[in-house]
Amino acid sequence: MRFLVGLVAIALSCCSHSCWAGNFTFGSDANGLAGLADATIIEQGGFALNLQAGPTGAVFNESDSDGLGINTRGIADVDDGGGGGDPDKFNIIDGTAAVSGQGEFVVFSFEQAGVVESLLFDGLKDETLEYFSIEFPNAMVVTVFDSQVEQRLTDQGFQLSDLGVPNPTLAPNEEDDFEVVEYAFEAGQEFKLTYGEVDFTNVLPGYVPVAGGVGNGARFQGIVVRAIPEPSTAVLALAATLLAAVAHRRQ
16 A cells, blocks of 8 residues: 555656756857847757847847857947947947947746746956846846955945845855746746946945956856646556555555
8 A cells, every 4th residue: 555655656746856957058059049039949848948139129149158148239329349348248238329328138938837946147247246137027126246246345345235226136156156046937927137237436436346347248158947847647647547546455
């Protein structure tokens, strides 16, 4: 009896623990995103990620091995890469267009329900207070900085709360990865990831960036998710058969 009950438990656990994880990695043109404004990436287990570059007129640039960037050079009156940035990074948009001064962004969603475990970044610089802001489907916003930003601020008499951004959060390691997300989502719910730089001239008067540096962009390296799939027909059939056997033994 205990053996059969154990088999039922194992069968049911397979519904939520078997092959339902996805690690979406960007860079080196691995996903064929170059020049696209939107795309769908299918990962293991059929788990699908939808991506849209922003603002309107922007396209993806995945040429660098360190991750994904946004190219806005196709937008009239935009200088993508001004101020030291590159079109293969997320930057603050330069030029005279209506979108100038805004951060480049990506909107992403998934075609299955699941949990975002980690968001992986590259090149967020503590010296110039660069960040990625993440807007979640419930409208919560978290602003992720390099792990050393708090020390940079403390050295000059400032603190995180002085930055003037929603929920300032330090990446937990020197790789700039935001590994403590654990956000459950439904299929189709949208996340928005936007690059930004603290305007320390106006927000932090007196703050001096190391070596007079200026922000020059960062990259989006990847997303780690686990899905919440519907149980497969085969697994449900197996569980039903085992439960029937358990019931028969009890008669």
